Amino acid sequence: MHIHPTKYYSFRGVIVSVNTLYSDPYFSVFPNERIHPNTQRGLLNAYHCCGSETTPSAVIFCEANFTKTDGKTANGLIRYSPKFRILSVIDSEKAGLDSGYAxxxxxxxxxxxxxxxxxxxxxxxxxxxxxxGIAPSSGVLSTLDRQVILEAIDLGMNIVNGLHEYLNDDPEFIAASRKAGVVILDIRKPRAKRNLQIFSGIVNHVDCPKVVIMGTDCAIGKRTTATKLVSALRQYGLNVVLVATGQTGVIQGAPYSLVMDSIPAQFCPGELEAVIYRAYEVEKPDIIIIEGQGALSHPAFSTSSMIIRGSAPNAVILQHAPCRKYRVDFDEMAMPSVASEIELIELFAHAKVIGISINHEGMEEKEIDECIYHYSKEFAIPVTDALKRSSKFLVHMVLRAFPKLAKQIPILQ
Amino acid sequence: MHIHPTKYYSFRGVIVSVNTLYSDPYFSVFPNERIHPNTQRGLLNAYHCCGSETTPSAVIFCEANFTKTDGKTANGLIRYSPKFRILSVIDSEKAGLDSGYAxxxxxxxxxxxxxxxxxxxxxxxxxxxxxxGIAPSSGVLSTLDRQVILEAIDLGMNIVNGLHEYLNDDPEFIAASRKAGVVILDIRKPRAKRNLQIFSGIVNHVDCPKVVIMGTDCAIGKRTTATKLVSALRQYGLNVVLVATGQTGVIQGAPYSLVMDSIPAQFCPGELEAVIYRAYEVEKPDIIIIEGQGALSHPAFSTSSMIIRGSAPNAVILQHAPCRKYRVDFDEMAMPSVASEIELIELFAHAKVIGISINHEGMEEKEIDECIYHYSKEFAIPVTDALKRSSKFLVHMVLRAFPKLAKQIPILQ
Incomplete structure (x- = not known):
């Protein structure tokens, strides 16, 4: 199959590029059915059709980084990857272990x-x-990384790339993928400039609650908390949309999603607004949960400011790691206090922080209890640990803030 | 001359693209000397040499938009364009008028x-x-726009383009510019992805004051106030660096500058930090003035959040138009109050607003006086109108906030 990596196709009157599907909510980013590598039509179907039962198989490359911070994407996919049947992880340092156990x-x-x-x-x-599955802090592929990807291409594997470096812009990868007839998906690549949208304010016409999961740092558990919350709310029969804003969420297959940090700053709020409004129109959800990025107070990763502007949230849940002293990768940058982050969020977003979810890294079971008690008293809002406590506490936060939602749940009447 | 629009050249060990020079502080974006169209060397010299006296000639195309909001770039260049000898403006609706008078x-x-x-x-x-010189709200070139640019290329003119749409990515413009041997400068195009920088915190090691000019809206006079302030401080003998963050400032030739809103969000603070730190190292300035964009409270244009994170300012001057009821281009979006914007800025930036500069649109002379009096009392900081009052008031704001600077000015001793 000879797929030109930058070729455009028309679908429902919208021009789409097969390698730039990060946020088009008309179809999921990833196929639900197997790609038939011999036909271009098979490829298109793969994007446009839903409901097929065959989940494509995949391996995750995470050399020297699985379970670590820079292996965040691999770690997330090992925990939850409904769009892929993961066969194995590649990491010579942990070879021989079970990935879930590791x-x-x-x-x-x-x-x-x-x-x-x-x-x-x-x-x-x-x-x-x-x-x-690695997010190298250099942001750039090493020689070894390149070799392994080229090897996979030669073997006929399609490539999923979440880096800021787009393989479809690289002549060597373009040539190799053409020769092998495979597709490279650059997950972070924004839509074509002509299709990027400026914020218009239409998000203010969404009349269901919008809740953003913010944090006091990056790699602190925002996405995990969002996933747990969404799953729990669905168990109560609510129609929930999760809007992912990072590459891991997109690869996990969130149908309404975009990778915020690779979009030119001017278009960040407008692109997010467009995704949220489309989700609202198509899904008629009871509630929309939006994944934050970094922290509003974080000098290096403050795309959360754009996420707040683009989503105009009605409420915020804050994720915090009480034992983390310094921000990840920034040894000289002290973590903010919960109190200062809440004050900043509430003033910036014109929305209340309705609950706190703690990340228990470095904490004993007893300390988690003490912390929950202490924060609940100090901030007078529900507090939980999304991984160690029942998801009902997360649901409680939301229903307490939006009592009307509780009335939509038969079991609670 | 056959210049490949995406060809890269090495300079001082740094690989640069001739069409992506928005922020490289090693050389100004625009030539101080004439480009010799017959040699590639001439082109490179044009970027790398400084100090020549010959200023290149230019016309500004601003059809149907000169003096209007969407003609912001043209308006700015007519007021101040040290890098170009502007011969005329093209706008059939105002043909026959003097541009300064209009x-x-x-x-x-x-x-x-x-x-x-x-x-x-x-x-x-x-x-x-x-x-x-137009910034169309669609962000996209019309058929007429394209025709005129192609006509200019055929006539042998180099093109300066400040749109988000890069002409160097368009096959028709690439072919035309190659044929005519001219260069297209896409001012907004960020550096190559590999060279974009993540925020590291090095900006905190700059030990001269950094002052950001923020606003309560876009197109409100931030750049004008910044320019007036810089010029006045220089008259007192201070060594001042102006960091421009929008396309107009870059075209005006600010040597330390970047177009913030077209950089992928992840890299915005890091890229600005790098420009500021380079300016600090090279120029050893007494003070650095940084142009803001939009408003911290503006849902559509909040790149100021990234500007604050990337510059870590010691102080902020706020530009406000007391008679503006709604934000430019957003009829349903009320302007924020000065008080709410100051509160938000001070909490977000951990820096004080040290003065207010008012934009007198819609105000009579007497009202300006009353407003200055009223704001001065309410906020207990100096207030001025950068265009209608002496620039000494702007200098006063800065020296009051940084008394040490006053000691460096002989005339004040």
Whole structure:
């Protein structure tokens, strides 16, 4: 198959590029059905059709970084990846371990292998997708990274790339993918400039609650809390839309999503607004949950300011790690206090922080209880640990802030 | 001359693209000397050499928009354009008028013509540069716009384009510019992804005051106030760096500058920090003045949040238009109050608002006086009108906030 990486296709009157699907809510970013590599039509179907049962297989490359901060995308996908059947993780430093055990102490049956070759041999099939699961702090592919990706392409695997560096802009990768007839998905690549939208204010016409999950730092658990909350609210029968704003959420298949930090600043609020409004129109949700990024107070990662402007939230849930002293990757940057972050968020967003979810890193079970008690008293709002406590506490935060929602839940009447 | 629009050149070990020079502080964006169109070396010299006396000639295309909000770039260049000898403005609706008179009621001797042809005939020379001076709210070139730019290229003019749409990405413009041997400068185009920088905190090691000019809206006079302040401080003998953050400032030739709103959000604070730190190292300034964008409270244009994070300012001057009821282009969006904007800025920036500069649109002379008196009492800080009052009041704001600076000025001792 010869797919030109920058070729455009028309779908429902909208011109789309097969390698720039980060946020188009008309269809999910990832296929629900298997790609038939011999036909271009198969590829298009893969994006446009939903409901098929065959989940494509994938391996996640996370050399030297699985379970670590820079392996965030791989870690997230190992915990939750409804759009892919993950066959294995590649990380020579942890080869031989079960990935679930290595990550969270719970077996999941997905092994870690040392090399791509070993991974394919053991799977007895060539996985359909090779997911590059590292977010190197340099932001740039190493020579080894390039070699492995090219090897995967030569083997006929489609590539999922969440880096700021777009492989579809690189002549070597373009040539290799054409030759092998595979597709490279640059998850972070924004829509074409002509299609990017300026904020118009239409998000203010969404009349269901919009809740943003903010944090006091990056890599602190915002997405995990959002996922838990969404899942719990759905169990109560509510129609919930999750809007993902980072590359991991997009790869996990959130149908209404975009990668905020790679969009030119001018268009960030407008692009998010457009995704939220489309979700509102199409899904008629009872509530929309939006994933934040970094922290409003974080000098390096403050795309949350754009997320607040683009979503105009009615409420905020704050994720905090009480034992974290310095921001991740910034040894000289002290963590903000919960109180100062709440004050800043509430003034900036014109919305209340309705609950706190703590990240228990470095904490004993007893300390978690004490912390929940202490914060609840200090801030007079519900506090929980999204991973260690029942998700009902997260649901409680939301229903307490929006009592009308509770009336829509039969079991609570 | 055959200049490949995306060709890269090495300079002082840094790889630069001739069409992506928005923020590289090693050299100004615009040439101080004439480009010799027959040699590539001439082109490179044009970027790398400083101090030559010959200022290149230019016409500004601003059809149907000169003096209006969407003609902001043209308006700004007519008021101040040290890097270009502006021969005329093209706007058929105002043809026959003097551009200075049409804009500010003061003759400047630069005529407005109806067409490019007329403009060239009257100048008796083909200008070296064609500056596209409109910022259409659609953000996209019309068919007429395209025709005129192609006509200018065919005539051998280099193009200055400040739109988000990059002409160097458009096959028709690439072909035309190659054929004519001219250069298209896409002012908004960020550096190559590999060279974009994440915020590191190095800006906190700048030990001279950094003052950001913020506003309560866009198109309200931030750049004008910044320019007036810088010029006045220089008259007192201080070494001042102005960091421009919008396309007009870059076209005006601010040597330390970048166009913030077109940079992917992740890199905005880091790129600004890098420009500021470079200016600090190279120029050893007494003070750095940074142009803000939009307003911190503006849902559509809040790149100021990134500007604050990237510059870590020691103080802020706030620009406000007391008679403006709604934000420009947003009829349903009420202007914020000065008090609410100050509260938000001070909490977000951890810096004090040290003065207010008012934009007198819609105000009589007497009202300006009353407003200055009223705001001075309410906020207990100096207030002025940067255009209608002496620039000494702006200097006073800064010296009052940073008394040490006053000691460096012999005339004040």
């Amino acid at each position: 990550l969270d102490g719970e077996y999941n049956g997905i092994p870690i292998y040392a090399t791509l070759t070993e991974s394919i041999e053991m799977a007895r099939e060539i996985p359909e997708y090779f997911i590059f | 804009l500010d009621g003061e003759y400047n001797g630069i005529p407005i013509y109806a067409t490019l042809t007329e403009s060239i005939e009257m100048a008796r020379e083909i200008p070296e540069y064609f500056i596209f």
